[in-house]
Amino acid sequence: MWMGLAAFNNLVAVAVLIFVTVIDPGLAAANTLRFAAQLQLAHGMATVSCATFMNIEAVAARRAPAFFLGGGVPLSTVMYICPECTDPIYRAGQLIAIFVVLTGWIVLAASTFGMGNNSKYQ
Template sequence: MTIWTRRNWMTLAALMGLGSVAIGAFAAHGAEPRAAELLRTGASYEFMHAMATFACATFMQVGARRARFAPAWFLGGIVLFSGSLYALAFGASPWVGAITPIGGVSFLIGWAILIWAARGVDQSPA
């Protein structure tokens, strides 16, 4: 039995959604302007990719089984992309910014997987 079930992906997506709202609220109520900008950007990307992870569950439900590969890329991207922006906002060394594009590439791979997965939906003639 694998731990990477649809249920666990959805649980992680919900946790990421919760985290994005918390970070966004913090950005709106007390961070200095540059830090607030970094936090808002990170929270926005975290939220949209948490929702994309939920979409993967729907994709799988309608027969696009290949969508099961995308959540790891989306959630990994959240950790790398959003996490590095959060770290920078809280005073991490500027070299941490070098991690951000790796997270962005991870998001792109996840979306490419969903494109591939979508090609498997409704393949039978109507």
């Protein structure tokens, strides 16, 4: 399930990047939209990379995709909807999403502790 969602997430991010870069590069909010798409793409790729970590003993990495997509998609979506908003509600949503994404990175990093102790991979 996570891999399918990550693939769709990446497809949307690439579509936004293509739109901002090719279709309308002079758009006033182009930099914010480009940044949002890059964030979305990076966390979608991190979701896919969790499968690699799980294959080399980091079984706890299976929990990270929920945080990557659960935080990355709302963060990007808020930036897509209102790229230049300074409304406190949008900012609060972004801060919550950033916290969720950072939790995913912490989960992924913590899942790697003790990975190199198995002689099978040395």
